[in-house]
Amino acid sequence: MLRKKTAVLLCFVGSVFFVSAQETKIYTHDQKDYQEALALYNNKQYQAAQTIFEKVKNNTRDEETQANSAYYAANAAIRLNQLGADRMMEDFVEHYPTSTKRNSAYLDVADYYFETGKYPYALKWYKKVDQSSMSRKDKERFNFNNGYALFSSNKPKEAERYLNQVTTSTTYGSQAKYYLGYIAYQQDDYAQANQRFDQIADQELLEEKLSYYQADMNFKLGKFEEAIALAKKQLPKSDRYEISELNKIIGESYFNLKQYANAIPYLKEYKGKRGKWSNTDYYLLGYSYYMQGDYANGVQQFNKIIDGNNSVSQNAYYHLAECYLKLDKKQEALNAFRNASQMDFNTEIQKDAYLNYARLSYEIGNAYEPVPQVMTNYLERYPNDDHKEEIQNLLVDSYITSKNFAGAMTLLENNKNFASKATYQKVAFYRGVELFLEANYEEASNVFQKSLNNAEDSFFEARASYWKAEADYALNHFEEAVAGYLQFKGNPRARATTEFKELYYNLAYAYFKLKDYSNAISSFASYLESGSSDAVKLDDAYLRLGDSYFVSRKYWPAIETYNKAIARKSPDSDYAAYQKAMSYGFVDRSATKIEELSNFVSRYPKSTLKDDALFELANSYVKANNTERGLQLYDELIQSYRGSSLVPQAMMRQGLVHYNANRNEQALGKFKTVVRDYPNSQEAMQAVTTAKLIYVDLGRVNEYAQWVKGLDFVEVTDTELDNATYESADKQYIEGNSEAAIRGYERYLKEFPNGMNALQANFNLAQLYFAKDQKEKALPYFKNVASKGNNEYAEQALTRVCEIYVGKNNYVAAIPYLEELESKAEIQQNITFAQSNLMKGYYEQSNYARTIEYAGKVLSSPKIDNRIKSDAHIMIARSAIKTNDENRAEKAYAEVLKIATGELAAEALYYDAYFKNKANNYEASNTSVQKLAKDYAGYKEWSAKGLIIMAKNFYALGDAFQATYILDSVIANFGDYPGIVEQAKQESAIIKAKEAQSNSSINPEGN
Secondary structure (H helix, E strand, O other), X not given: OHHHHHHHHHHHXXXXXXXXXXXXXXXXXXXXXXXXXXXXXXXXXXXXXXXXHHHHHHXXXXXXXXXXXXXXXXXXXXXXXXXXXHHHHXXXXXXXXXXXXXXXXXXXXHHHHHHXXXXXXXXXXXXXXXXXXXXXXXXXXXXXXXXXXXXXXXXXXXXXXXXXXXXXXXXXXXXXXXXXXXXXXXXXXXXXXXXXHHHOOOHHHHHHHHHHHHHHHHHHOOOHHHHHHHHHHHHXXXXXXXXXXXXXXXXXHHHHOOOHHHHHHHHHHOOOEOOEEOHHHHHHHHHHHHHOOOHHHHHHHHOOOOOOOOHHHHHHHHHHHHXXXXXXXXXXXXXXXXXXXXXXXXXXXXXXXXXXXXXXXXXXXXXXXXXXXXXXXXXXXXXXXXXXXXXXXXXXXXXXXXXXXXXXXXHHHXXXXXXXXXXXXXXXXXXXXXXXXXOOHHHHHHHHHXXXXXXXXXXXXXXXXXXXXXXXXXXXXXXXXXXXXXXXXXXXXXXXXXXXXXXXXXXXXXXXXXXXXXXHHHHHHHHHOOOOOOHHHHHHHHHHHHHHHHHOOOHHHHHHHHHHHHHOOOOOHHHHHHHHHHHHHHOOOHHHHHHHHHHHHHHOOOOOXXXXXXXXXXXXXXXXOOHHHHHHHHHHHHHHOOOOOHHHHHHHHHHHHHHHOOOHHHHHHHHHHHHHHOOOOHHHHHHHHHHHHHHHHHOOHHHHHHHHHOXXXXXXXXXXXXXXXXXXXXXXXXXXOHHHHHHHHHHHHHHOOOOOOHHHHHHHHHHHHHHXXXXXXXXXXXXXXXXXOOOOOHHHHHHHHHHHHHHOOOHHHHHHHHHHHHHHOOOHHHHHHHHHHHHHHXXXXXXXXXXXXXXXXXXXXXXXXXXXHHHHHHHHHHXXXXXXXXXXXXXXXXXXXXXXXXXXXXXXXXXXXXXXXXXXXXXXXHHHHHHHHHHOOOOHHHHHHHXXXXXXXXXXXXXXXXXXXXXXXXXXXXXXXXXXXHHHHHHHHHHHHHHOOOEOOOOOOOO
């Protein structure tokens, strides 16, 4: 038994021994791999170590080795930044709860993330650490690292809790106190910060970091001298960032001590936050320059303050405005004062800025809002201000200087205490002139009378008398006009006015219209003796003086005067020559008349009077019994001037010559040609009547009756009724009973649409409707007359048709009539009218080549006034702009600018600014915009467009404030012009995006 037991035991023991031997072999092999992996791990060869640790973990049966391998494999994954590394560490803790490395696992991972600066990850793992089982050394490290990680994660309150636990640590105490002090510093608790900083024993740390913060704290505590001393001490030891910040501390400290000269060099050395200054930084340096009297450099800093909307910005804009004023840059000053006045952070600055804004608006004009509105707003906002009376005076003057005379009159009539009677007299006078230039003569006359009723100043009394007379003349009130001119003449101040040189010319015309030729003669003579230099009016005065003699049957003085007109070689010398020839006929110098008319025909081959001269010359030869020559001249007229209204008369005269010579068949041929080619004319009616006599003489009455049956304008049996009906209407017309005349003419035309007097009835009826401003009713009658071929009313009727269509801007309908008028008109004024409106009509149809062609015709016309000239130049300019021919446009606008008024002048000034901007002549361009704002503020669209040019000019000149302020003002104030506002937004966005690169206060998206 014992043997067996022993055997068994031995066997067991042997078995045990065998097993133990096997386990020792495996363990030893695993330990070798584990130790190799550990060595690789400690050498930071994490990838290789991880592979072996994973192998050992999966093969070993030793639980501790397995746990340790899992621990190190997870750590290696974390250090390799592998996906799922955190999960591996959490799996380790979960699967090996009894491992000695369980707690250190959290701390090690946290410390790793801490050391690599991944503080949010570190905090995540620090939260998992069980602090109760930590050593004192580990706990100190845990508290400091956790506190610092919270500090770096911008969680100062939580950081304080951990850092306060290591303030007595020999290892971490100084640094903990530093960060606790810094937290207090950031929270503006400077007493606590100083207390912490004073407790730091680490001299190296003190030298390295604390002087900067102490300097800053002293600055923030208002201890500027201490701040300067500490900052200057720290400067040599600081890095680039701190050098910039220390310069800022020193500069601002000197600024607060009002030592501006000392402040400037340090403020300039500040580099800004991330390379950008703020509006406050620019303000400090700008104000320092301002206080040193260096206004140019002050402007350079202040004008970088964009988008500011706080007390610093308001102050900056106010002082910027003062700098501009010192530099005599008034437009720039106006903008800056306006900006400061729109902020209410400091009400005193706001009020003073508004006062200066109002004054400058009056002085140089304002493109943003009407100058009177600026003054009115000031008075409403500050009704009890010491400057109230000054602003009231400026308000009245502003209406005058901005040419808003209607507004001025309304203001003064509602506020009689705002100005004297003399001021009202002056305003009423200018308003009257304005109305006169608008062709509102009735209202102009009334307003001039208001000026005369308040006559305090004899100079303006004289001028009002003159212009009232002008308005009355335009209204065909010639007797009132004469009285007004004579009143002006009798005023002792009349000779001091610019109007006096025109007195006798206009008075003479008024007498001429009244057919008071005796006084017309003396007045025209006085004008010619006055020494006038107006060549056009002198030419005209000689002609009208000659005409006055002519109609007074004083033919020899007429001939003498016409000779003087011819000697001047005026554009109308052909008229003088014709009238001279006609005068010889009235003094029984028939041969001389024939000689003069013959000379006229050869001397003036292109004259519009040549057909008249041929007709009169033919008549003169017939009268002198040289009928053969007379008939030849009638033929020349008929062949050369088929469109002349004298052609049917010439044919009629030829027929009469043949009739008187008993050449009846030839006479009938001429009369029938007149009837065929010119039906409804007076000559046609006369031809029918004379032909009837010939047919009766020849005994061919039936032939006559057969002929007239085919004539729709001859109603033989109703002739007397025709004449009676027409004469009834005409009598009312002659007596001025317009309503009765209209009814009469309409009745006549209804009964006799093709009657003997239908042409004149149509014309008179059209004229009556036109005079009553019932132009639509007048139109068909004028068209009827114009369509009847050449007749004595055709040109005037055609002109009226054109006027009506042009007045409605209906150029599609107007152009055919305008073309007809241009080709048929004999009066130069009507030709010019046709050409100028064809020019406009083609522009409306975007036919720019024809526009320019007709503008050239207009400019080549004799005796056109400045208004028509400016219209022609503006059409050339606009067409050139449309076709991108800017060289031509620039020249044309320059011509417009010389002579234009009103909106055309505003447009020309805008383009003057535009072209100067394109030529990089920015200051001159701004001068043009300023003139536009001052003299033509009422034309808002051009003002807005001009402001955008001004903004571009200022930005090119380096003034970003002016550029952006102007553009933002356009955006805010010109909503009626969305295209202009959009352009302003685009320009503003571009500028602000550029400026935002160096100014942290600018929000480029803030548009």
